[in-house]
Amino acid sequence: MTWSGPADVKRQLESYWDQGRFLAARVTGSSVFPLTLRLRRPDTRALSDQFDEVRNWIRTLEDGSKGRRGFGYEIEWEDVNHRQLGRNRVPAGVVVPSEADALKVLGKVQPAQLFQNLADATLQAFPELREWLAKKPLIALEHAEEWDRFLDILGWFRRHPRPAVYLRQVDVPRVHTKFIEGRRGILSELLDVVLPADATNNAFSGAKNFEQRYGMLAKPSLVRFRILDSFLYIAGLSDITVPADEFARLRPAADRVFITENELNGLAFPQVHRGLVIFGLGYSLERLADAAWLHETDICYWGDIDTHGFAILDRLRYRFPNARSLLMDRDTLIAHRELWVKEEARHNGHVTRLTPSENALYDELRSDHLGSAVRLEQERISYGFLNRALSSLND
Numbered sequence: 001m002t003w004s005g006p007a008d009v010k011r012q013l014e015s016y017w018d019q020g021r022f023l024a025a026r027v028t029g030s031s032v033f034p035l036t037l038r039l040r041r042p043d044t045r046a047l048s049d050q051f052d053e054v055r056n057w058i059r060t061l062e063d064g065s066k067g068r069r070g071f072g073y074e075i076e077w078e079d080v081n082h083r084q085l086g087r088n089r090v091p092a093g094v095v096v097p098s099e100a101d102a103l104k105v106l107g108k109v110q111p112a113q114l115f116q117n118l119a120d121a122t123l124q125a126f127p128e129l130r131e132w133l134a135k136k137p138l139i140a141l142e143h144a145e146e147w148d149r150f151l152d153i154l155g156w157f158r159r160h161p162r163p164a165v166y167l168r169q170v171d172v173p174r175v176h177t178k179f180i181e182g183r184r185g186i187l188s189e190l191l192d193v194v195l196p197a198d199a200t201n202n203a204f205s206g207a208k209n210f211e212q213r214y215g216m217l218a219k220p221s222l223v224r225f226r227i228l229d230s231f232l233y234i235a236g237l238s239d240i241t242v243p244a245d246e247f248a249r250l251r252p253a254a255d256r257v258f259i260t261e262n263e264l265n266g267l268a269f270p271q272v273h274r275g276l277v278i279f280g281l282g283y284s285l286e287r288l289a290d291a292a293w294l295h296e297t298d299i300c301y302w303g304d305i306d307t308h309g310f311a312i313l314d315r316l317r318y319r320f321p322n323a324r325s326l327l328m329d330r331d332t333l334i335a336h337r338e339l340w341v342k343e344e345a346r347h348n349g350h351v352t353r354l355t356p357s358e359n360a361l362y363d364e365l366r367s368d369h370l371g372s373a374v375r376l377e378q379e380r381i382s383y384g385f386l387n388r389a390l391s392s393l394n395d
Helices: 006-018 021-028 044-049 051-063 099-106 109-125 127-135 137-142 144-159 177-181 184-194 207-213 244-250 263-268 292-296 307-319 330-335 356-366 383-393
Strands: 035-037 074-082 086-096 222-227 239-243 256-260 275-279 298-302
Touching: 006 021, 006 035, 006 051, 006 086, 006 099, 021 099, 021 109, 021 127, 021 137, 051 086, 086 099, 099 109, 109 127, 109 137, 109 144, 127 137, 127 184, 137 144, 144 177, 144 184, 177 184, 184 207, 222 244, 222 263, 239 244, 244 292, 263 275, 298 307, 307 356, 330 356
Parallel strands: 256 275, 256 298
Antiparallel strands: 035 086, 074 086, 222 239, 222 275
């Protein structure tokens, strides 16, 4: 028997709640009630073949109704004339007459009132958030306990558009840096609504770019490098990490710049006359974009011999077309066959800035011509190979 009972009625109401429809109606003023729900009921054949079961079903449905409990759904009845059983009164539908009835069935009276208080305070301060609240009432309700702090943050940003300060300097009672950092996603949605268009930078989006989008100071991108010639040390320092904009202004007296990913490779890189090695950037090569002085140097990129290594090399050449690759050739790969590992997630995108020999090896790696997902990590290449490659650069 699959006829609807009180539990089915409750499940339908839960679906409406989970969609946010009851709370949204409080914001929009739209009418949801009286709400007619689906009712699976016995057909005329069941009245004959399962008469006792039908009577039990009717009794159960009545026991859960507003007429018995004082709240909930009301039953709509109809009279059915049966050839054998005569005239019978059976449920034809169920209707929830009011929001109060629905909330009591669901046990959501207090959460609904909490949302109402939240919505009232929000719309008084930021009436433009009405549509957002209607679309995402349950998200707002999830943050009800801290919502007043959200409103204070919105007010601060509206008073200080594009403030050019760090999050640490946002001076709002009961709000600290980690509070904002942990809620950047929802705060972004709200700020996009309440701030004027000229207070946001649409070139940036997403929680990770919160500071850039709203005109704040972001944690600077860093560049780490080692000077490979002791005559070029800066104040006696050889291993230096600086913000990318300072690196761009630095202009060390280096003629040859190496770029490698692995930290130990960078730390163990041999001494090179008028040389410098940058390491640990990965795909974040845009940190070097403003360093115009790099165009005046001989740039050598040493990455893993795998699809991502060549993708990074291709990306580097977008900024520095004359960059050369180091130890990223077929001979180096074959000579270290015993040290190959598998590349877990390959890059299959189109590259346009590789040399013919680099592109040929990239295609071999993508097509598994040399083996399944072949990868030679840069740190597995012997130190002697590196020294011979460096010597050949001077030939």
